[in-house]
Amino acid sequence: MARAISPCIFCQIAGSSNSTPLLHSDDKVVAFKDINPSAFRHYLVVPVEHIPTVNDLQRRNEDYTLVSHMINVGETLLRRDAPQPNQYRFGFHQPPFNSVDHLHLHCFALPFIPRWKQLKYVFGTTWWVY
Numbered sequence: 001m002a003r004a005i006s007p008c009i010f011c012q013i014a015g016s017s018n019s020t021p022l023l024h025s026d027d028k029v030v031a032f033k034d035i036n037p038s039a040f041r042h043y044l045v046v047p048v049e050h051i052p053t054v055n056d057l058q059r060r061n062e063d064y065t066l067v068s069h070m071i072n073v074g075e076t077l078l079r080r081d082a083p084q085p086n087q088y089r090f091g092f093h094q095p096p097f098n099s100v101d102h103l104h105l106h107c108f109a110l111p112f113i114p115r116w117k118q119l120k121y122v123f124g125t126t127w128w129v130y
């Protein structure tokens with residue numbers, strides 16, 4: 001994507017020259033804490049590759065695998081810190097409500113911090129169910 005003027009913050013975090021402590025990194029995704037947590041636990045999982053929004057994903061195996069991997073990583077991290085899987089929530093932004101134009105999965109362990117606006121998010125992942 002040629003939006004070269006302002007470097008993408010998440011690409012920077014996923015790149016080698018970042019100061020954000022990573023909770024997880026592999027060749028596909030990195031994970032870190034949301035700087036502005038909205039719940040008891042709030043992590044972000046982002047693909048290393050720059051994918052702008054969920055609308056840029058396609059219903060093909062590669063993307064399906066990537067999203068499953070993002071959710072797996074998020075779940076593993078939550079499980080480390082929050083014992084109750086029924087309190088976990090995962091969501092992507094629904095365009096145009098993106099905070100950052102680089103696909104990222106929000107991973108929460110409830111409870112939400114009360115002022116939180118849940119409606120900004122798409123909960124569940126039905127968009128990629130065949």
Ligand SMILES: [Zn+2]
Pocket residue numbers: 008009010011012049050051101102
């Ligand atoms: Zn990016």
Ligand SMILES: [Zn+2]
Pocket residue numbers: 093098099100104106
């Ligand atoms: Zn976000």
